[in-house]
Amino acid sequence: MRIFEKAFRVIQQLEQDGYDTYLVGGAVRDYLIGKDVGDLDIATSATPEQVMEVFDKVIPIGIEHGTVLVRFENESFEITTFRTEGAYSDHRHPDSVNFVTDVAADLARRDYTVNAIAMARTGELVDPFHGRDAIEKKELVTVGKAFDRFQEDPLRMMRGVRFVSQLGYKLDQDARKVMEDERLWLARIAIERVSIEMEKLCSGKDVKIAVQLLHDTGLWEALPIFKDHPDLMSELAEKIEPLHSLAEWVALCSLLSERPVLEWVKEWKLSNAIKQDAQHLVRILQSDLDAWAVYQMPVHLDDGYCRLVKIYKDKDMQDSVASIRKLLPIRNSSELSISGNDLISWFPDRKKGSWIRDLLLAAEKAVVENKIPNKKEQLKEWVIHGYDT
Numbered sequence: 001m002r003i004f005e006k007a008f009r010v011i012q013q014l015e016q017d018g019y020d021t022y023l024v025g026g027a028v029r030d031y032l033i034g035k036d037v038g039d040l041d042i043a044t045s046a047t048p049e050q051v052m053e054v055f056d057k058v059i060p061i062g063i064e065h066g067t068v069l070v071r072f073e074n075e076s077f078e079i080t081t082f083r084t085e086g087a088y089s090d091h092r093h094p095d096s097v098n099f100v101t102d103v104a105a106d107l108a109r110r111d112y113t114v115n116a117i118a119m120a121r122t123g124e125l126v127d128p129f130h131g132r133d134a135i136e137k138k139e140l141v142t143v144g145k146a147f148d149r150f151q152e153d154p155l156r157m158m159r160g161v162r163f164v165s166q167l168g169y170k171l172d173q174d175a176r177k178v179m180e181d182e183r184l185w186l187a188r189i190a191i192e193r194v195s196i197e198m199e200k201l202c203s204g205k206d207v208k209i210a211v212q213l214l215h216d217t218g219l220w221e222a223l224p225i226f227k228d229h230p231d232l233m234s235e236l237a238e239k240i241e242p243l244h245s246l247a248e249w250v251a252l253c254s255l256l257s258e259r260p261v262l263e264w265v266k267e268w269k270l271s272n273a274i275k276q277d278a279q280h281l282v283r284i285l286q287s288d289l290d291a292w293a294v295y296q297m298p299v300h301l302d303d304g305y306c307r308l309v310k311i312y313k314d315k316d317m318q319d320s321v322a323s324i325r326k327l328l329p330i331r332n333s334s335e336l337s338i339s340g341n342d343l344i345s346w347f348p349d350r351k352k353g354s355w356i357r358d359l360l361l362a363a364e365k366a367v368v369e370n371k372i373p374n375k376k377e378q379l380k381e382w383v384i385h386g387y388d389t
């Protein structure tokens with residue numbers, strides 16, 4: 001429990017002032033399972049104002065929902081006041097949040113029993129919904145009736161499938177049945193929230209089973225673009241292996257659906273960074289793997305590219321990409337030994353214009369393809385005499 005030492009000191013500070021405080025959520029679950037623990041969430045009977053009185057550095061990140069961020073010994077901890085929730089009529093946030101002082105009431109609002117265990121500073125567990133039994137049985141059981149909990153917040157269906165992917169657990173019968181019957185509830189959820197779950201889903205070790213589940217339950221019918229391609233989810237289920245990012249997922253979906261990355265990014269409201277990475281990946285997957293293609297792909301995408309070629313073309317390219325990359329004479333255009341100013345000085349009579357960019361690009365490509373060494377003198381020769389021929 002050494003990973004929790006600092007969190008336990010945070011908890012101790014709140015307890016000293018008389019507030020009941022626990023570690024909750026994914027960290028407790030993952031610790032009990034024996035998996036690597038992610039972010040540490042703390043829940044307390046103190047109100048956000050009271051938490052702010054206990055610590056010096058507090059950022060009110062979601063104060064209306066009871067959440068503040070505390071900086072403690074150079075680390076950040078999210079501390080949320082015990083609460084119960086009203087309905088989610090905007091499908092983003094609950095309409096009302098009631099702060100409560102009883103940890104069991106807070107655990108009751110949580111989605112799955114494995115996520116509804118609190119751990120005290122002593123290591124003692126508060127587990128009113130038998131989350132440990134569910135861990136033992138490797139089962140995802142909703143806290144309370146699945147119908148009610150999914151109706152309240154349909155994202156929980158998607159989260160369920162995400163946990164299937166990450167944990168390798170089974171959904172319990174009841175939850176699975178409600179998902180099948182009420183799958184279209186998911187379409188009401190703000191797509192940004194769904195995207196966050198999809199990102200975690202696509203990198204889970206059991207992603208194949210999870211994607212098959214999205215197909216079998218019909219949840220795909222509530223997902224943008226998938227809903228227009230009835231065969232896409234099952235085709236994905238057949239091919240997919242664990243990915244490392246949403247960009248890889250989008251690239252694969254774009255190739256299989258023959259719908260441009262741009263559409264996926266728009267419909268799923270994804271970031272510019274994801275768009276660019278996915279576009280790079282699609283471009284290189286559709287081209288031949290040569291020096292120019294590898295050069296143009298940012299190096300952080302090499303592994304993702306290899307994962308996708310394996311899935312999409314059933315080829316192992318790990319060594320090829322690595323060896324092509326290793327032999328590249330330059331890594332980016334700033335390493336080219338000539339510049340726009342050189343070109344201008346070599347062609348003093350030409351009016352400035354797009355020819356400069358075109359010529360630089362041609363020189364860059366020639367260097368990358370090893371047609372000419374990256375030496376100023378030789379490039380000058382080539383530019384002046386050899387470029388057009």
Ligand code: ATP
Pocket residue numbers: 024025026027038039041109110111112115116153155156200
């Ligand atoms: P991860 O390891 O990916 O962070 P997590 O279980 O911690 O998984 P979070 O989204 O960080 O997931 O949420 C923290 C906790 O808050 C969950 O464990 C769960 O108890 C609760 N929770 C999160 N989202 C919901 C939801 N939509 N409905 C009910 N409870 C939720």
Ligand code: MG
Pocket residue numbers: 025026027038039041
């Ligand atoms: Mg978490």
